[in-house]
Amino acid sequence: MIDIVRTLVATLLDLLAWPILIYFLAINSSYLFLVLAAAADFRSTRRRRRHSGRIERLGSHTAPGVSVVVPAYNEEVGVVEATRSLLSLRYHRHEVIVVNDGSKDDTLGVLTRAFDLVRADREVPSEIETRQVPRGVYVPRDGYTRLTVVDKPNSGRSDSINVGINTAVEDLVICMDADSLLDPDALLIVTEPFADDPRRTAATGGVVRIANGCTIRDGRIVDVRMPRNLLAQIQALEYLRSFFLGRSGWSKVKALILISGAFGCFRRDLLVEVGGLDPDSIGEDFELVMRLHRLLRERRQDYQVTFVPEPVCWTEVPETLTVLRKQRARWHRGLWETLVKHRVMFGNPRYGRAGVLAVPYYWFFELFAPLIEAVGLVLMVLGFVLDLVNPTTFWLFLAVAYGYAIVVALTAAAVDEVYFSRYNRLGSLLSLITSSVAENIVYRQLHVIWRLQGWWQSLRGSEQQWGAMTRRGFKTEETV
Template sequence: MWNSVWHLLLSICGWAVFAYMIFVLCFYFMMFIISAFQLRKQYQLNDEEPYEDLLAVSYTTPLSILVPAYNESVGIIGSVRSLLGIEYPEYEVIVVNDGSSDDTLEKLIEEFSLVKMNRVVRKQVETKEVKAVYRSKLYDYLYVVDKQNGGKSDALNAGINLSNYPYFCSIDGDSVLERDAFLKVMKPIIDSDGEVIASGGSIRIANGCKIENGAVVSIGLDTQPLVVMQIIEYLRAFLMGRIGLSRHNLLLIVSGAFGVFSKRWVIEAGGYSHTVGEDMELVVRLHRLIKQKKTNNQIVYIPDPVCWTEAPDEIKYLRRQRNRWHRGLFDSLWKHKEMLFNPRYGSIGMISMPYFVFIELIGPVMEMLGYLFIVISLVVGGIYVEFAYLLFLLMVVYGSLYSMAAVLLEEWSLRKYPRVSDIAKLFVFSLTESFWYRPLTVIWRCHGLLDVIRNKKGWGDMQRKGVSQ
């Protein structure tokens, strides 16, 4: 009897994972087709002239650039330098030192000749106490806020309170922007006359690139397989995921490392919330506000503007990052669970929320069940072995082949990696993803869900080596 029950459970598990994988494969194939057509459409246009025109016109929207920094001593100077030399008519840079325990503030004061200023800060959103506001004697548009530690969300809210301009951009303290990135990411906002209230660009891995004085001099690949796999993962997430979602205003994530927002809308939504997934939670809240106000405002993703950021090159730090990301995903979806399958929220409630719940959030659990089924089937033998081979083949297609497709889209459109050897290396590593890297990320993300059950909070320590020097 128990043997029959065991075989029945194993069969149900196998068919459930199989049906799930077929559904996900079909969904991602549709996303690939949408992304490919969208990229081809965009890159048939001559983008260079419109961006150059924005430098000369008087109606270009001024921008506040917010840089939250906590113990970013190693890379903060290079990041700020990259922002001081960007191509954009009118902007200010606001670095928020969120109670760093290292010499982040001291380095900023020395490097940019900062002096304290008497500045009344209007509290449009609540934050921890601001100790002092500094202004550079070398660059009158560079400000530094020194405040009590309150986390990244609190630091961004403090920057919003100090900012002077109607749009702000959040940039991580270890990131470097391409010089024309803001022209490109702001273009849909300017062209739409305010209908677009948030715009995000692409995030790429800076490890392996040559960076001098806050600018990317040459683009290359890191030698470590763990970093190369993250490059492929980012290509897949941005070029295949976000393009497809953005095409129909279904985007629920604008990366906290590089995103532009309307200050008025963010303040009305209540600012950043104190959660490990503050960037996604804000975007979901903005979508909710759009639906409640019954407006046609949009949140878009633009693939061309690129922000280069440091990626973890050790397993323990990468594990913490993926664990935190999955906890943040759960927090954002749980806070807005009433939107799921709620027609009141239109396509966000009926398509986007279900996608993030059933594919992004639950996906690792289903993949883990698939790995367990394959292992058990090989041990049990019999009729399950062939089914296990079929399931593994599906997982390889889902993992490796779609990652190869993302590399193909990169070569077809942006072409940030100029060397043929780099593209070949990305292709080869894509083939290996399902055999080692993807199982690791599945384990880490499932562990993130366990930490949600255990009510674990916080970011966890991350190591910075300073690629943005």
């Protein structure tokens, strides 16, 4: 038996060893390129900032109005503080729309008591088809607080956002989660591209950072620190590298195809035109942006989808392996289903840089990454144990696959510190450095397994499982 295994492993190593090494070299180099592209963009943005007219727009009535749509399901713990925070954002004209998605807890009750809500005689339009219709619309009794709470039967996050879009009255719509907080100037900054180029700008995305470990006062982050939980620390580094700098890099090369569902801003007319979010998609945010690209490219309209690196949305992340596993499996399943649904874009010049650059990248370096990494790691370890791989080749593999990844992570942390200095305490910086190493030991291998599970669930057509995350909520003077 051992001879058969040795022969099989030796054959596979002969075929795949160097291609896998080259793959890891390419994927880590691509991450480094995106980080450096983001750094170049930050540098030019910093030079333009003093001439942006941001302060003038704060009181300008010519800037577009914003509707902030917040779906809420069983969010009684933090929904009031989150809503107050959104209402107090510095912007000349914005409304907050909370859509209670048939919560089983007291979400609607705590909102009613906190804001003295009364039922409004208001009909919600049906420009976007929805699975459920509102059973009640509530507004503050004072008549001037721009808050609307829509109560509806449970039908999921996407359908709730679509109800919120139908309810919205402003030109721009921001979709975010009830468990998130925005920086005070977030609306002002994320809408800058719309104010600067209203004809071409279709959507913008902002930064999502981790609130775990931070101190919150009156719905504001007042003290930024790295989380105490190691799992959350690793995610902070992930968000920094992939969800912040990675998307900044894609925006720089004008091929951004993914905006985080926790903080995205869209033209309302385009959302209505594409039919809102797809309730059947488990990767609904990614799928929406892909659909926008297809719509605008197919009708030959000049447009841009932009990532804005300064406005920050703060959110809690899982601190247990069980919850994180379900989240990452769901994300990878959503990636697979979205890429398959929009496979016509793959390498197709008709869809510009999104089709030629971004979509193939997501296929090769995001979708297939866990499969290739799993095969490469298993083959190299077996080859080393069976004395089929010499120590030099084995350590070269580890250096290219994991050592290079640590360098990329540290580079991302350095870029963030130079331009934004969010984690300016020595302890937080040391945590980032420690996390860059810890991420590649055990966690990364678990992450490979979780993503493969999501892929397998999709291939089997198993029922979508969103899972649940226990929230602490954003309380005054609380360290989350």
